[in-house]
Amino acid sequence: MRTGPSFFYRPSVAILLGVLLVVLTVVGLASWRYHTHIQVLEKESVLLQRLASQRAGQHDAHLTALAAVVQTTADQRGHELFQDVAHSILNFYPSIDAIELVTQPDAAELPTGVGAVDPEIQAWIQEQAWTGNEHMKLLVHPTHPGHYLLIKRNPNLDALGYALMLDIDAARLLGNGEALWSKPDVTLRLSLPDGTPFLGAATDAPTTLHFSKALSSTTQPLLLETGLQLKWDDLLPLWPTLGMALLVGVAYAGVCLAWRQRRRVNAAVEQARISGLESRLAHASRVNALGEMASGLTHELTQPLTAILAQSQAGRRLLSKGDTERLAKSLDETVIQAQRASAILEHFRHWSRPQRLPTTSFDLRDALHNVQSLLRQEAQNQQVHIILNVPATPLLVKADAIEMEQVLFNLLRNAMDALQQITGDRLITITASEQGNQVRVDVADNGPGVPAQLRGELFTPFVTGKEGGTGLGLALSQRLVERVGGELLLQETAGKGAVFSILLASQPATSEPSE
Secondary structure, rough: OOOOHHHHHHHHHHHHHHHHHOOOOOOOOHHHHHHHHHHHHHHHHHHHHHHHHHHHHHHHHHHHHHHHHHHHHOHHHHHHHHHHHHHHHHHHHOOOEEEEEEOOOOOOOOOOOOOOOOHHHHHHHHHHHOOOOOOEEEEEEOOOOOOOEEEOOOHHHHHHEEEEEEEEEEEHHHHHOOOHOOOOOOOEEEEOOOOEEEEEHHOOOOOOOEEEEEEEOOOOOOOOEEEEEOOHHOOOHHHHHHHHHHHHHHHHHHHHHHHHHHHHHHHHHHHHHHHHHHHHHHHHHHHHHHHHHHHHHHHHHHHHHHHHHHHHHHHHHHHHHOOOHHHHHHHHHHHHHHHHHHHHHOOOHHHHOOOOOOEEEHHHHHOOOHHHHHHHHHHHHHOOEEEEEOOOOOOOEEEHHHHHHHHHHHHHHHHHHHOOOOOOOOOOEEEEEEEEEEEEEEEEEOOOOOOOOHHOOOOOOOOOOOOOOOOHHHHHHHHHHHOOOOOEEEOOOOOEEEEEEEEEOOOOOOOOOOO
């Protein structure tokens, strides 16, 4: 009897499940490391976006301060104060690469500022500063990759004929010293609001960008995007993965061994319990059957013993008269009745043997006639009419004859007991026939039938519908029939009564008895 999941007892299935468990563990480890890397990336990306937004806000403050300086120094030669302030800004804010005071394209005055402004784009900067009515322009630097230009105009500066320009290094705007952003599998991309990238080429970005958010700046709403390309080494580092797989495999093997050991112990205990029950069932049922047999045996022996007594007394009278001819007939009848009594006792002796006899091929009709003879007198006393329908040809089966007689005896006694509950004709019909490769015996009665609540458990030990019954007869009978490969069934009946059927494998007429 198994007490746990059956897969623990099949080595191939257990190994397959162990491999599957290790694979799931490896997949789980890879998934956990993947999500861990993504969480770290998103956390650092949020911090970077906040830092870049703060620095972008500082650029707005610088432009406002420089505009005020230009307005107060517009009439002073050389704009010395403007340059002093611009130098201070460059010294303290490394993300700003150059500051320039842009003049109108047709102005006689040249642009002035600090930082490395490429002379080749001066005319382009002037054109962009004075094209359109926008007071703030955000442009990609045409000659410095990774730089963008922030150009500001306002009514006061327009009146003076000036605009302000900041050349901003986007890499320094984002740079915060974190080692994460220096890894080759991590990509940073910064784009203009219209989607034009200028830091981190589009081809360098991973297929999936895990973070995308614009800077919190009204004048510089640059789109910050970050991504991570993970390799197998990142998801499944060799030694931690091997260690985890080994740990799970050892734990699973331990569980399997413990469960198998527990199963062996439980199976041994259960087998011992079942063996004890079977022994008690067989003993109790045989004792019960012997008790019932004793009643039938008493009635059956009464007739031949009475006949022997009567013939003996008649023989004494005939002997005293010297009537030897009639005396011989009386003695012959006495011998016949004595032989009949001896046959009955012989059947009883075999029935009561505790050991199981070797199975042999025998004619089941003989067992039916023997049981009918044993119960004939009792059936007459109870006014039960037994009809036996058997074919003219032998019904050969391979089983223990005494055990089959015990099964038939139990079925007939149960039928006779059931008929005691009815009035009128009491009829038991025994029909034996050979159907294909099976011998079938139906024991039918016209009694009240088996109660519906007992049908499902009728062959369970100690379940009985008879008052004072032990519930062992049918359980043992089914066990004896199944032991020789047969079946004992309760047939459903549309009307009253019950029909029990015995199905046994038929034997060829030429088969030899064998153990």
